[in-house]
Amino acid sequence: MQRIGFVVAAGFQLVGLAAQSVFEYANLAAGRPAYAVSLLSENGGLVPTSSGLMLQTEAFSDAAFDTLIFVGGNDANPELTSGLLDFARQSMHRVRRLASACSGVTVLAAAGVLDRRRVTTHWFIARELQQRYPAIRMEEDRIFIIDGPIWTSAGATAALDLALAMVEKDLGAELARSTAHKLVMHHKRTGGQSQHSEMLALSPKSDRIQNAIAYAEKNLRAPLSVEKLAEVANLSPRQFSRAFQEETGQSPAKAIEKLRLESARLMLEQSRHPIEVVARETGFADLRRMRDAFTRHFGQPPLAMRRAMRAATA
Template sequence: MISVAFVVFEGFQSMALAAMPVFEYANFSAAQTLYDVRVLSENGHTLRASGGLSVCTEAFDGRVFDTVIVVGGDSIVEQAPEAVLGYLKASIHSARRTASICSGAFVMAQAGLLDGRRATTHWAYARELQARFPAINVEADRIYVIDGSIWTSAGMTAGIDLALAMVEKDHGAELARAVAQKLVMYHRRAGGQSQHSALLELAPKSDRIQTVLGYAREHLAQPLSVEQLAQVANLSPRQFSRAFRAETGQSPAKAIENLRLEAARQLLERGRLTLDQIALETGFTDRRRMRETFLRVFGQPPQVIRRNARADMLV
């Protein structure tokens, strides 16, 4: 049985504990107790989290945990309690892996656990993490990062992806998929996936433009010309282009490229299709054009993104 400790402190973000049910449902799906999960704090008091939620905790003691996960707060953790830092410094030598969720990376950094390592945090705090702790190699646009025994994740919901990756590492992809299904997740996001969603960034206001984007996402293999999209919106091409830019801040061509890049990156990280197949399915026509677009936007070719995703899962 694998023991997991969530380390919390006064004012922590309650959403960080959304990763806990991943281990609970792993037990349920496997019909056996694979994980024993505890919530720890300095004194074992009932702590008040964000939004007024009260959480019962157990005190730090001499117990050794396989996995230690420190959570974050609603903002940058300026100075974590000394007892929390001391606990993390000690656990790094006894735990198989030590992890953070969201701004919990600042707690890990204050404990000196991220020096010389790759790490991530919520995109809004990434620059501050890099500025305050220059010895860290901050990868600002990653869902989660694994560097040896240290795991760090982005925003609160990314902690769920991190926990699912732990389950997959411990007990295989089939169990992780079963847990994701029970949590009604579309799929487990790979660590290399961007923190940003193309559709969320577009944020169209009208149902008409939302319908067009939904259509485009389902038909990425097609050319998706302005004329074709305008027909879906029941507008003339000129009216459609004007309305689309007004609502999204992007041209239709740029938005479609971003949707194609996002879809191609997800397929690369899952690793099931060849580069030629991915290029066709996402509308890049061929792998050369896809490669050129990846280099221009991400600064890396598709092969490197796939290799990094595989490396994360082998750790």
């Protein structure tokens, strides 16, 4: 059985502890106690969350853990006590995985264990932390990043994705999927996925437009004409186009292009498919159109982006 320790300090953000449920449900899916979870703090006892709730914790000790996850709060400038930093430094040599959720990365950066490591955190504080700790290699637009024994995640619910990735690494993809299903998670996001989702950015108000967008996301390879999307929404093409523009602030064609770009970018990073295959699978009519869209949206063609991605992970 693997021991997982969540390390907290006063003012930590409660949502970071949601990842505990991933290990709890992994035990249920496995039908055995694969994980034991503890809540740790420097002095033990009751520790207040950012919302004022008090949670009971165990004090730092020499107890053996497989994984430690440092949970952050709403403040990018937490109190960094010598005891907390010493514990982070010592843990680097004691545990198999050292991780952070959201601004918990600040503790690891201040302890010096992230120097020359690829890391991520909540987009809101990423640039500030990069300036404060120039030795780290911050990638601000990632859900989570694994660099050897160091695992770091973006803010809020990204800790769930980080924990699911740990479960997949430990117990296999099928059990991780079963765990995600029990948690009623729509899907398990990969680490390379952007923190900024086009689906979230569209945020339509009505179920009809939402259903059309969901249909488009699942069928990017299809032509996806306004007529077809209007049919899914049970509206006339004219009604659909007007409602779509009003609810999302952009035309259906522009929104579909952004969804295709997001999907293509993910394929470039996570697969070795030829560029032509990526273009076909994400619904671009030909490679030239995808290249033009990438250059217009990302400032570089897809091949250059893939090379940059691979160089960053080398």
